[in-house]
Amino acid sequence: MNEEQYLSVSQLNAYASAVINGDAILQNLFVTGEISNFRAHPSGNAYFTLKDEFTSVRCIMFRAQAGLSGIDFHEGTRVVASGRAAIYERDGQFQLYVYAMSALGMGELHASFEQLREKLEAEGLFDLQRKKPLPLLPKKIAVITSPVGAAIQDIINVSRRRFENIQLLLYPVPVQGPGAAHSIAKGIGYLNTRDDIDVMIVCRGGGSAEELWAFNEEETVRSIAESRIPIVSAVGHQTDFTLSDFAADKRAPTPSAAAEICVPVKDDLRRAVDEQAFLARRRAVSAVGKKSMRLGWVLHGLSLRRMGNTVQQKNVELDRALSALMERGRRRVLGAGTRVFILAERLKAQDPDNALGKGVVMVTDALSGERVKKAGILEAGQDIWLHFRDGDAKARVLSIASKKRGD
Numbered sequence: 001m002n003e004e005q006y007l008s009v010s011q012l013n014a015y016a017s018a019v020i021n022g023d024a025i026l027q028n029l030f031v032t033g034e035i036s037n038f039r040a041h042p043s044g045n046a047y048f049t050l051k052d053e054f055t056s057v058r059c060i061m062f063r064a065q066a067g068l069s070g071i072d073f074h075e076g077t078r079v080v081a082s083g084r085a086a087i088y089e090r091d092g093q094f095q096l097y098v099y100a101m102s103a104l105g106m107g108e109l110h111a112s113f114e115q116l117r118e119k120l121e122a123e124g125l126f127d128l129q130r131k132k133p134l135p136l137l138p139k140k141i142a143v144i145t146s147p148v149g150a151a152i153q154d155i156i157n158v159s160r161r162r163f164e165n166i167q168l169l170l171y172p173v174p175v176q177g178p179g180a181a182h183s184i185a186k187g188i189g190y191l192n193t194r195d196d197i198d199v200m201i202v203c204r205g206g207g208s209a210e211e212l213w214a215f216n217e218e219e220t221v222r223s224i225a226e227s228r229i230p231i232v233s234a235v236g237h238q239t240d241f242t243l244s245d246f247a248a249d250k251r252a253p254t255p256s257a258a259a260e261i262c263v264p265v266k267d268d269l270r271r272a273v274d275e276q277a278f279l280a281r282r283r284a285v286s287a288v289g290k291k292s293m294r295l296g297w298v299l300h301g302l303s304l305r306r307m308g309n310t311v312q313q314k315n316v317e318l319d320r321a322l323s324a325l326m327e328r329g330r331r332r333v334l335g336a337g338t339r340v341f342i343l344a345e346r347l348k349a350q351d352p353d354n355a356l357g358k359g360v361v362m363v364t365d366a367l368s369g370e371r372v373k374k375a376g377i378l379e380a381g382q383d384i385w386l387h388f389r390d391g392d393a394k395a396r397v398l399s400i401a402s403k404k405r406g407d
Contacts, residue, residue, distance in 0.1 A: 075209035076110035138198035158259035180214035185223035234258035
């Protein structure tokens, strides 16, 4: 076969698109099914899936038609959609371009959900009185979820950030598909036989109504309601609600939020403990102070009654002792004043300025200004100052005559 006879992928998709576009039936369709995985794009276009019990088809509804449809796009809503089939050539994706839709009533999943909800609610499984409080500081938290999903990683990260010493136990289960509900219920039953579990988190990430359905099955819901250990349900995103949420002791909008609900912040607990300890110490000190004051009043009253005359006598003796002490102090102060006066007179007599008035001359070096106390340090020809009481005179040393001892 020649290479020219081969089809490229682009040619294949283009040929299939041409075939479908040329088929009159495929270009004017009325299709019934249940809405699933609905997603409104910011552009105004709507993307969703139509499904029945056997298969599904991807659909797109452009902004102009989506704004006029008037359909409440809940998961499981049964609709009849009019439009045309086409191949999106870039991806080779077969899809339905919907022009208009009309509701046919609630789908089978939603009807099943409401029927079971009414039944279990009538039995009291959702009553607030059944809800168990969560522990303030759990030692070990069991997490029932898939071991490979993002949910368990979110719980681990949040828990370690808030309180790194917290213990987590993973009980791995499938969270969607056949047998998932039984595995979840079995895990809840097993964990209730243990004595080291303080709280459980039953969770999974977001998904379609079909993917979350295991948490709406009766076996799962009853096992949650019958658990002696408190359970937090965290299934899907914030807008998703399952029957497990109604039966659980606490509902969290996401797995991360479930970890925040169960795990306190370690630093917040430490601050709370410190504050309580401070308040307790302050109350204790205040109580002891009041008791001591009352005891002091009692002892004071007893002393006054028992020691009346004795106290007065001691007061008289104390006054006399104080008077004698003050007199001795006065005498000592007068004596000290006299000694200070004598010392001051002696210092005054030794003051060079006072000596100048008695014929004494003070000599200083003309260059350094230092006082000359001995003739031996002078040299011939050295300039000096002679300081008298009434003025100074500059002189020059002509010669030096040293005195001998005894002269």
